[in-house]
Amino acid sequence: MRAPKTIGLDQLVEALRGAGETTRLRLLALLQSGDLTVKDLTQILGQSQPRVSRHLKLLVEAELIERFPEGSWVYYRPSKSAVGLTTQTLLETLNPSDNVLQRDQERLAEVKSRNAESAARYFAQSAQDWDTIRSHHISEQAVEKAVLEIIGDKPFGTLLDVGTGTGRMLELLQNHYSDGVGIDSSLEMLAVARANLDASNTSHAQVRFGDIFNLPVARNTFDVAVVHQVLHFLDDPGRAIKEIAQALRPGGRLLIVDFAPHELEFLRSEHAHRRLGFDEAQIANWVDEIGLDLISTTHLTPEKPRADALTVNIWLAQDPRIIMADDTARTLSTINSETA
Numbered sequence: 001m002r003a004p005k006t007i008g009l010d011q012l013v014e015a016l017r018g019a020g021e022t023t024r025l026r027l028l029a030l031l032q033s034g035d036l037t038v039k040d041l042t043q044i045l046g047q048s049q050p051r052v053s054r055h056l057k058l059l060v061e062a063e064l065i066e067r068f069p070e071g072s073w074v075y076y077r078p079s080k081s082a083v084g085l086t087t088q089t090l091l092e093t094l095n096p097s098d099n100v101l102q103r104d105q106e107r108l109a110e111v112k113s114r115n116a117e118s119a120a121r122y123f124a125q126s127a128q129d130w131d132t133i134r135s136h137h138i139s140e141q142a143v144e145k146a147v148l149e150i151i152g153d154k155p156f157g158t159l160l161d162v163g164t165g166t167g168r169m170l171e172l173l174q175n176h177y178s179d180g181v182g183i184d185s186s187l188e189m190l191a192v193a194r195a196n197l198d199a200s201n202t203s204h205a206q207v208r209f210g211d212i213f214n215l216p217v218a219r220n221t222f223d224v225a226v227v228h229q230v231l232h233f234l235d236d237p238g239r240a241i242k243e244i245a246q247a248l249r250p251g252g253r254l255l256i257v258d259f260a261p262h263e264l265e266f267l268r269s270e271h272a273h274r275r276l277g278f279d280e281a282q283i284a285n286w287v288d289e290i291g292l293d294l295i296s297t298t299h300l301t302p303e304k305p306r307a308d309a310l311t312v313n314i315w316l317a318q319d320p321r322i323i324m325a326d327d328t329a330r331t332l333s334t335i336n337s338e339t340a
Helices: 009-019 022-031 038-045 049-061 084-091 099-135 139-153 168-172 187-199 235-246 266-271 280-289 321-339
Strands: 065-070 074-080 156-162 177-182 206-209 222-227 246-260 291-300 313-318
Touching: 009 022, 009 049, 009 084, 009 246, 022 065, 022 074, 022 099, 038 074, 038 099, 049 074, 084 291, 099 177, 139 168, 139 206, 139 222, 139 291, 139 313, 156 235, 168 177, 168 187, 168 222, 168 266, 168 313, 177 187, 177 222, 187 206, 222 235, 222 291, 235 246, 235 280, 266 313, 280 313
Parallel strands: 156 177, 156 222, 177 206, 222 246
Antiparallel strands: 065 074, 246 313, 291 313
């Protein structure tokens, strides 16, 4: 993260005034754990929606947090402004053992657990029909063709498919990698994936039960990681991207496939979506924060637009460590030749 710029005296006073209230400090502390909605925060704090909204409005005006509308929902997150980063430093001095803060964290865990259980129920009910459900939104054939083009023909060693679902990405890329691992938190989905991998003779891939926020794999291990139509089910997609990126070895690539921003609210109520798509700036910011280079963005728009047809975006990012190493080697070579 880049160091914050200096801020003026009046600006700092306004920021401290904005944060200088118990409920607002609790809100700031909670948002350090990831994006949350007004509904989430109301449940955690046990306060009325108008009261929580009023405090959030003051924090936004003080540039301490940012507001991101998504359809009828609004997400809040810590601001990356100089004021916001300065305040985050102050929050680090809070005692995590404080009774009020501890209770807030317990309620936060309960809210996230309920959200995860809701998604898990949906996945369990939809495991056998998952590919069919996805096809209602955009042609999977078009998405898969684009994925193959972006990955390229050059073989690589290891593939990590996070939120593997039916195992389709492991099947699709089976001729590209030598060892593949699929991770999913739904036992029903894993059963479908295993059956599909057996049917397609994809013997060099395995699937495992695991949490996307605590992947059961070693770090610096995989040449390519894919997260295909998964992020929109998560409360904290940015943290998931960070966890996945840590599994990449130097020079490894991360492929993100997900929806562009949309307004189809029924996907929340009927299909457990937590986020209504992601814009380019949002993904670019998350990728930049974890030190990856965004290589390309591909937009796949349905040929025949319908009311329920969604655009799919594919983002390709790369770990720059091997590139930096190559640059260093070239620089040393130049220096040696000049001094010889």
